[in-house]
Amino acid sequence: MAKLLVDRPADKLTIGDMARQLGHSHGAVRNAALTLAKRGEADQLGTGQPQFRANSKTAAAAQTAVISPPGTHSPRAQAATARTTAPAATTPRQAGPIRRAGGQLYHPRELADLPDVEALNRLRDADVPVLLYGPPGTGKTSLVEAAFPDLITVAGDGDTTVGDLIGEYTQDDAGNYVFQYGPLVTAMTEGRALLIDDATLISPKVLAALYPAMDGRRQIQVKAHKGETIKAEPGFYVVAGHNPGVHGAVLTEALASRFSVQIQVGTDYDLALALRIDARVVRIARHLAAQVELGELGWAPQLRELLSYQKTEAVLGTKAALANLVGIAPLEDRDAVAAAVSKIAGVQQVAPLTLGRQLSAATASAARQPPGSTGSAQRGRSR
Secondary structure, rough: HHHHHHHHOOOOEEEHHHHHHOOOOOHHHHHHHHHHHHHHOOEEEEOOOOEEOOOOOOHHHHHHOOOOOOOOOOOOOOHHHOOOOOOEEEEEEEOOOEEOOOOEEOOEEEEEEEHHHHHHHHHHHHHEEEEOOOOOOOOOHHHHHOOOOOOOEEEEEOOOOOOHEEEEEOOOOOOOEEEEEEEHHHHHHHEEEEEEHHHHHOHHHOOOOOOHHHHHEEEEEOOOOEEEEEEEEOOOOEEEEOOOOOOOOOHHHHHHHHHOEEEEEEHHHHHHHHOEEEHHHHHHHHHHHHHHHHHOOOOOOOOHHHHHHHHHHHHHHHHHHHHHHHHHHOOOHHHHHHHHHHHHHHHOOOOOOOOOOOOOOOHHHHHHHHHHHHHHHHHHOOO
């Protein structure tokens, strides 16, 4: 990267320019360029579609090789040049746990006889948009983050505007108004993956701004910025998330038709057991999920809630964690959840976690002792 800038000292190069010259993914080039700029070894010009130029320190940086850990970046340039060719059946690249950008581990699941992350990567290489649907907390976002390290995410809701996707004018420190490009433009120009999370909460009129980028045109027009035309670079890819049970989520025909592959995502209760979540609580979740399937209930704990249960139990104990499990259920389903907890966990009269009476000073002091501690006097005797 630094050598390319040094070889073209008078040029201002975009991410796309450098990716084409180097033959690397736009995500990898972007990370390297921003690293050089952050260290002062290159100049960054602009923010919406940034350009980079060599400075006095770039030549020295070009003499030092920096090796990224294996698997940090996924090559996209070669795959993007032959999108009409079906990907060959090769050995899956990612079968074990994958560390996401935030540090959490994702455990791949099976999809079409492949690890799910591998299946999504093949669909991206073939430019087949994917819609993931299922209850909140089942791991839709986690899957996409694990599959695409270069991901940009848009959290959709009823207030999302076209400007939130494409960009809008903002005021800089000098009081001037400048156009700040949005995540859609960034993903298109840098050839990155774009997740539209909770896409079905966004107004159909707003989503319509996305469609020209997804079809054969592969471009959009930024009417707010001089009618500028933005073309998608190789590697640009759109995936969306849909929570069918969430109030206000509407999967329109126009949106559904843009996603050739639609994948249902549910909770893997076997994974919950493998993660050492209390087997009784996993049985409770399975029991409630079966009632949801029959239409007898509207809510069941998903993997997110089960992981939260595990953390709460470690801090507050089993009784409080079970009470909290009841308390997070929707009001209309709370009695059924409490009944399932009582029956399967063998705990009577489970009520939502609630504040009780004020503690005395002595009780409060004892409560502050670490779990398993019996107080200072007992520790003194044990010596």
